[in-house]
Amino acid sequence: MHAIEPPYLRIVARIRAGIAAGELRPGDRVPSTRELMRSYGVAMATATKALTALRREGLVEPRPGVGTVVARRPRARPAAAPGGPAPLDRIVAAAIRMADADGLAALSMRRLAAALGLPTMTLYRHVTNKEELLLLMTDAxxxxxxxxxRDGDGPxxxxxxxxxxxxxxxxxxxxxxxxxAAEVMSFTRPPLxxxxxxxTEWCLTALEAAGMPLPRAMHAAMMLANHVRGCAxxxxWEANAEQDTGLDNVQWFTEQEARFARITSSGRFPAVMxxxxxxxxxxxxxxxTLFEFxxxxLLDGLAALLRVGA
Known part of the structure; x- marks a missing residue:
């Protein structure tokens, strides 16, 4: 008896085939979650899962103001090593797939073991606990x-x-x-x-070579990494909110217009108005856009510090 293929995999296969055949070229827009819902008759979560899987394969990428498009240089899917990956590699890869598709809250040792077809206790032969698993996932x-x-590219x-x-x-x-991964990262107790x-080493070496003392360079490296994580x-959160409400950002803001009008009618927020x-x-x-801004x-500020020798 054949297992039934999950609906999101059918969507992934169809879009992947279109890219391989040249029907979808680099830069072409792929269907949005709502378009996939209408075309395939699936739920928002299924459509989102399909686009997440395509992004994970490197076949598509987000483009501000446009949506999801075919990646300029799609990454080749890695070939399996002879005899298959090592058990720990399989565990980490499966955990990453699960967290990518359903979020970190959905990842548990029991569910991961079931996905791998293993008894839960078997996982603990390879990873001590979930904390270690998250560390390995982050490293991967x-x-x-x-x-x-390459020469000229390093610190x-x-x-x-x-x-x-x-x-x-x-x-x-x-x-x-x-x-x-943004949820796993911490700046008080970072995963080693x-x-x-x-x-971190890359930033420290670059800034020290530019004349910044190492303690100040460490603050700068943490500030930079925290900006990236803060956006990420x-x-x-947004993916989960869209799945839970069925509304994208634009639609959500539209539904808030009446509340916005009530709050701003007091006249307390003239700049906002x-x-x-x-x-x-x-x-x-x-x-x-917020990340790039x-x-x-931040880099402008570091440049000013370096000019005055701070």
């Missing part, structure tokens, strides 16, 4: 975005600003593919994941 996620090491080459932009955008890409620590914590009067397109609230301003 950051390992997908290695820092460049010993190029200018400090370009190097900090590189690490910030690589981190943003990690969180875009794996929104749960080597691939994540490499980003909204990714999973003037901004609202400019129209819905006056401000781009896309997370990618904040990144540029």
């Amino acid at each position: 996620a950051f390992g997908e975005a290695p820092l460049p090491h 010993a080459g190029g200018d400090w600003r370009a190097r900090l932009e590189t690490t910030a955008r690589l981190q943003w890409g990690v969180y875009r593919r794996h929104p749960w 994941a080597a691939n994540a620590m490499a980003h 914590v909204n990714l999973e 003037r901004l609202a009067a400019l129209g819905p397109d006056a401000v781009d609230y896309e997370l990618d 904040g990144l540029a301003r």
Whole structure:
């Protein structure tokens, strides 16, 4: 008896085939969650899961103001090693897939074991507890975005600003593919994941070479990483909110118009009212836009510190 293929996998297969056949070219927009719901007769969660799976494969990417489009350079799907991956690698990969699809709250050792077809206690032969599993997942996620090491690209080459932009955008890409990772990261008790620590080392070396003392450079590296994470914590929250309410951001704001009018009718918020009067397109609230704006301003501030030798 054949297992029934989950609906989201049918959607993924159809879009993947369209990309492979050239029907969807790099930069072409792919159907939104609502379009997938109408075309395939599926729920919002199923449509969102399909787009998440395509992003995880590197076949599509978000584009501010446009939606989800075919990636410019789709990543090849990694081939399985001879004999299959090692047990721990299989466990970590399955845990990442589960967290990507359903969020960190849905990940449990029991559910993970069931997905792998293993007794729960078997997992504990490879990972001590869920905390260690999250550490391994984070390390693997950051390992997908290695820092460049070619001549001229590493901390010993190029200018400090370009190097900090590189690490910030690589981190943003990690969180875009794996929104749960932003929840795992901490700045008081950071997970000691080597691939994540490499980003700290990269920033410290770049800023020290530019003349910044190491203690100040560490503050700068933490500030930069916290900006990226601060934007990224909204990714999973927004995805869950859209699934729970069935409304995207624009639709949600539209439903709040009456409440907004009641609050602002007091006259206490004149600047907010003037901004609202400019129209819905006056401000781009896309997370990618907010990330880029904040990144540029942070780097401007670090440049000023370096100019005065602080």
